Amino acid sequence: MRPTWAARAALVLVATVLTMAASLPSAAEAGLLDRKKKGETHELKDFNFDEGIKEGRWLVMFHAPWCGHCKRFGPVLSDAAENYFGDEIKVAKVDATLQKKLKSRFEINSYPRVMYFEDGEKVAEYRSGRSLDALLAFGERMLADPLRHFEKPEDLLAWFSQPSTERDPAKDPVSFVVLGKTVSPEAKSVQTVAEAAKALRPSALFAECLGEACWAHFCKGSSPPSFCEGADAGDAPVLLRFEANEVPVWFQGDMLDVEAVKTWASTQNVPVFTELGTHNFQSLSAQPGRMLVLGAVNPDDRKNTTQFLSKLRAMARGQASSFPEDALSRVVMAHIDGKAWTAFLEDYGIFLDDLPRIVIIDTEGDAFYEDLEEEAKGVEQFVVRALDGEISPQSSGIVLSSKRLWRSFLRSLPMSGVILALVLLVVIMFFVVLCASEFELEDDAITDPDETTAAGVAEPRDTKKTQ
Structure with a gap:
């Protein structure tokens, strides 16, 4: 019996799959990691990963061949490995x-x-931007002393304010500093901060400036901070949070409790009110237990933008009487250029003509809040009601994923259209083959009552009746 066309098609499909499977790399290939010469990108696999990274510093990217972000970031990572990191930080990729x-x-x-x-x-996960500068800044932080040392206040202030290889103060303005007039660098409390600094070094910057000079600089003036007061002021270290144009905040917990120091610094390591960008979106939107209150503005509309940002900044600084401190501790506040981030804001139902507007993003709850009527009643009230669950959230997952998928499809035309057409064609062919096979099976199952036997004699029908 000759095979039907449907059967032949199935055989071709099976042969194709087997050919593709044979082309995949096997674990029987080369043994442990081939340590290449200095400044190259390694490929790691299931069987050699642990052996490969067991010594030294490693930055590993888990990627997928079809991932567009991976294709763009991969060359940046390789550039850092080949031209900057050298043998100090080895770079590897894993096809997950x-x-x-x-x-x-x-x-x-x-x-x-x-x-x-x-x-x-594993020490940390890289969450900064995907530019070469951001990647190199991360590398510098990993290689530097977690607790930088300064003796002169002018050097410390320069570190705060001037761009360096490890940060851009305009994008990363928060620093933590240990001060003490008569405190030794070997003091147990200073070493506790150093331990916390090491744990937080991917995201937080710490320094110490011990001695009379730094203490006098920060305690000068007619209204010095309260930690400068008292006969024994300066004999014990003080841990401060600094940010340009903002009032310093100091840690008032146990300086010998490393976990308390880490928790406080992690909570405080967020700018009071900053502009959102690719360099900080992930870190700002993923603060544990806090929602991101995002003010979207049109920079061309200067009057409304200035007034709107002034109101949000006052809220962020705790200067808005109708915005309680409890609510402030549960949010991160930022603003965004609505013209530059048009597509992003449209995913949340906010359009350029509507600006300025507020959207509240709850990353942990996979939801967001956008309500023009509620916002019109007052920004402070809108945020508080959202935090208290008095406003129904919108689900981020399905809404945002579908919109971004559609936008990616349109951006990739005509190639995305060709791929969609091929997928549809494969689906149609599958159902055609399936239906054809079922019809053939049905034909084989039908028996003609007058069909002759092999001897050429008609098979008689059973005419017996039940007695």
Whole structure:
């Protein structure tokens, strides 16, 4: 019996799949990591990952071949490896679509994911921007002393305010400093801060300026901070949070409790009111237990923009009487250029002609709040009601994913249209083959009552009746 066209098509499909499977790399290939010469990008797999990163500093990107962000960030990572990091920080890539064990182990659900390891242990996850400058700044922080040392206040102030290889103060304005008039760098409390600084170094900057000069500089004036008062002031260290144009805040907990220092610094390591961009969106929107209150403005509308930002800044500084301190502790406040981020804001139902507007993003709850009527009653009231659950949120997952998928489809035309057409064609062919196979099986199952036997004699019908 000759095979039907449907059967032949199935055989071709099976042969194609087997050919593709044969072309995949196997674990029987080269053994442990081939340590390439200084300044190159390594490829790690399930079977050689732990051995490969067990010594030294490693920055590892988990990626997928189809990921557009990975394709753009990959060359930046390779540039840093080949021309800047050298042998100080080794760089590797892992194709998480093939290395299933590593994907499961590190819970890789989005791409790219970049992690930093020291001597085989994961230390941090890279969450900064995808530019070369941001990547190099991260590297500088990992290589630097976690607690920078200054003796002169002018050097400390320059570190606060001047761009350097480890940060741009305009984008990363928060610093933490230990002061003490008669405190030794070897004091246990200073070492506690140093331990906290090491743990937080991917995202926070710490320094110490001990001695008379720094103490006198920060305690001068007719109204010095309260930590400067008292006969024994300066004998014990003080940990301060500094940000340009903002009032310093000091830690009032136990300086010998490293976890308390880490918790306080993590909470305080957010600008009071800053502009949102690609360099800080992930860190600002993912603060534990806090929602992102985002003011979207049109910079061309200077009058309304100035008034709107002034109101939001007053809220962020705790200067708005109708915005309680409890509410302030549960939000991160920022503003965004609505012209530059038009597509992003449209995902949340906010359009350029409507600006200025507010959107509240709850990353942990996978939701957001956008309500023109509620906002018109007062920004402070709108935020407080959202925090208290008095306004129904909108789900981020389905809404944003569908809009971004559609936007990506339109941006990738005509190639995305060709791919969609091919997918539809494959689906149609599948159902045609399936239906054809079922019809053939039905034809084979039908028996003609007058069909002859092999001897050429008609098969008689059973005419017996039940007695």
